[in-house]
Amino acid sequence: METMIATSMLTTTSGAMPSTLYDRLKAKPEKVADIVGRVEVQHGNILEHNRLVWRLEATRDEVLEIMLKSKFFNITEAGPDTWVLSCNLRTIAEYHQIHPDEFSRELIESIKEAAPHVYGFIKGDKE
Amino acid sequence: MKAELLTYTPLAEVKKVFPDLETDLLLPHLNYTFAIEKVSRACSHQLVRHRVASFSQQSQRYITVKRLSEKIVVPPSIGSNEDFDDLIDSASIAYQKLVESGIPKEDARFILPNATETSLLLTMEGKSLVHFLGLRTCNRAQWEVRALADMILEQLRAVEPIIFNRAGPYCYQLGYCPEGRHTCGKMKEVIERYRVE
Numbered sequence: 403m404e405t406m407i408a409t410s411m412l413t414t415t416s417g418a419m420p421s422t423l424y425d426r427l428k429a430k431p432e433k434v435a436d437i438v439g440r441v442e443v444q445h446g447n448i449l450e451h452n453r454l455v456w457r458l459e460a461t462r463d464e465v466l467e468i469m470l471k472s473k474f475f476n477i478t479e480a481g482p483d484t485w486v487l488s489c490n491l492r493t494i495a496e497y498h499q500i501h502p503d504e505f506s507r508e509l510i511e512s513i514k515e516a517a518p519h520v521y522g523f524i525k526g527d528k529e
Numbered sequence: 530m531k532a533e534l535l536t537y538t539p540l541a542e543v544k545k546v547f548p549d550l551e552t553d554l555l556l557p558h559l560n561y562t563f564a565i566e567k568v569s570r571a572c573s574h575q576l577v578r579h580r581v582a583s584f585s586q587q588s589q590r591y592i593t594v595k596r597l598s599e600k601i602v603v604p605p606s607i608g609s610n611e612d613f614d615d616l617i618d619s620a621s622i623a624y625q626k627l628v629e630s631g632i633p634k635e636d637a638r639f640i641l642p643n644a645t646e647t648s649l650l651l652t653m654e655g656k657s658l659v660h661f662l663g664l665r666t667c668n669r670a671q672w673e674v675r676a677l678a679d680m681i682l683e684q685l686r687a688v689e690p691i692i693f694n695r696a697g698p699y700c701y702q703l704g705y706c707p708e709g710r711h712t713c714g715k716m717k718e719v720i721e722r723y724r725v726e
Contacts, residue, residue: 406536406562406650410585413650417592420585420650421533421564450583451652453538453560457546476557476654480547488558490583490652 403452403491403517408437410448438519449492449520454513458487468505472497491517495524530602530673531566532680535650540689552692556655559692563651563681569602571643572673575665581657586649589638593628594645597621601644602673617642655692658685663699666723668713686725697723 409424416423427434441448458465461483468475474493478486494513498506514521538559540552547555565576577584594600598617607613620640627637653661658681664670665678685693700706700716701723713719 409535410650413585413648414588415591417587419531419564419566419648421531421535421566424535424564447583448585451562451585451650452536453558453652453654455538455543455546455558478550478554478558480550486543486547486550486555486558488654490560 403513404434404438404519405431406451407441407448407491407517407520408434410451411437411441414448435519438517441520441523446492446496449495450490453488453490454494454509454516455486455488456509456512458485459483460485471501491520495520498524530568530677530680531564532677532684533564533566534681534684534688535562535564537561537688540692556659556692557657559655561653561655561658561685563684564648565651565677566648567602567646568648568677569643569673570641570645570647572602572671572677573647573649574643575671575674576649576651576677579653579657579661581653582661583652584649587647589641589645590633590635593634594624594638594641597624597641597645600646601642602646603644604672617644659692659696659702662693662696663702667698667700667708668715668719669708669711682723690725694725 405424405427408427409420412418412423412427413420457480458477460468465477465485469477472493474489476486476488480486491513494506494509498510510521510524538561540555540559543555543558565573573586576582598614598621601617603613620642624637624640627640628634662678662682665674666682667675670678682693682696685696695702698719699708701720706712706716
């Protein structure tokens with residue numbers, strides 16, 4: 403996930419082809435860590451090239467509350483009080499900035515392994 | 530021109546968690562990221578019309594366009610054309626002069642033509658991608674974006690045939706042409722071209 407963020411950052415500012423950047427960065431995790439370490443929440447679009455999918459257990463009212471707070475979540479009913487929820491990292495980061503509630507804390511904890519540096523700056527930004 | 534699928538959300542992984550949900554309902558939860566390379570700015574302008582998508586494009590504010598005449602897309606209808614080539618050369622010289630005189634790249638670029646090459650990352654979720662393909666593989670789409678959409682479709686069919694064998698121009702998806710009086714009139718031929726055995 404962070405390789406794609408780094409690819410996105412370099413695509414906008416270097417003349418290299420994005421597929422070349424992605425292949426190079428896949429082999430250099432330390433370079434990815436360095437680049438992503440410079441990300442700020444305001445750099446929104448580079449956080450959009452990914453999607454996280456969750457199984458959400460919530461009532462209809464709780465889901466409505468989430469949808470009213472952010473229009474960028476995709477939600478599909480999967481059963482009684484069970485939903486498919488998905489969004490990109492930008493949505494998580496921005497949601498957490500505005501609504502640092504229990505729901506957003508759970509979302510953030512779930513990205514800890516997949517995007518440790520992004521996890522760090524989102525959490526650090528608020529706490 | 531090149532389109533390369535870099536990452537995607539495998540349908541099978543999501544199906545493991547939601548085995549009873551129809552594939553169509555899962556489409557908005559599946560992501561596809563492509564590296565799109567060496568297309569014209571005219572083509573990328575058409576891509577960004579699809580707003581339910583994410584883009585990271587080479588920035589002309591930060592990247593200097595060197596040797597413009599080698600970094601342009603020429604439509605086949607123009608081919609080798611003296612007027613076209615002269616204008617590209619003039620734009621190239623003027624751009625270089627402006628940059629060398631200290632004009633910021635973000636302003637010097639105002640002189641660059643739509644033919645200028647660009648590269649970008651494109652991410653779309655499945656439902657929007659099927660819609661994009663419906664419009665942009667259509668015979669009525671502009672040649673460059675149609676060629677790009679065909680490349681994208683080919684790669685998607687290779688990795689997710691369950692979803693994308695059904696994708697293609699809207700006449701192929703729907704069984705009728707939604708273009709009304711603008712129809713190309715070649716629906717049978719088009720459907721045959723996109724049909725998967």
